[in-house]
Amino acid sequence: MSNEINDIIMDDCREKVSRMWVMDGRPDLENDCITYVYERVHPESGYPSKQMHELVIEFLSKHCSQAVSSQDLKHMAGERKC
Numbered sequence: 001m002s003n004e005i006n007d008i009i010m011d012d013c014r015e016k017v018s019r020m021w022v023m024d025g026r027p028d029l030e031n032d033c034i035t036y037v038y039e040r041v042h043p044e045s046g047y048p049s050k051q052m053h054e055l056v057i058e059f060l061s062k063h064c065s066q067a068v069s070s071q072d073l074k075h076m077a078g079e080r081k082c
Contacts, residue, residue, distance in 0.1 A: 006042075013038040016052045033059045 017034045036059045040047040050058075 009042055010034075010038050013041060013052065017056060020053060020056055029063070032063070 014034050017030065017037055021030050021033070023029060033056060037052055037055045039045055040050065040055050041052065
């Protein structure tokens, strides 16, 4: 595949992911997400076809699995009171 086509695919990924991205101050994570999406929507990737929003959710689910939930915060607050 030509470099021009690859550039068009990357630009499309960058534009669409950037429109969805809401984590200010994390351009590093956004760039990783763009790369993740690009590698999976590229016609020669061999991955099953998915929409870009599905791939963004998939990326965040994998990379944010250690996130703290509201329930975790309540539990931690309860432990401090003891």
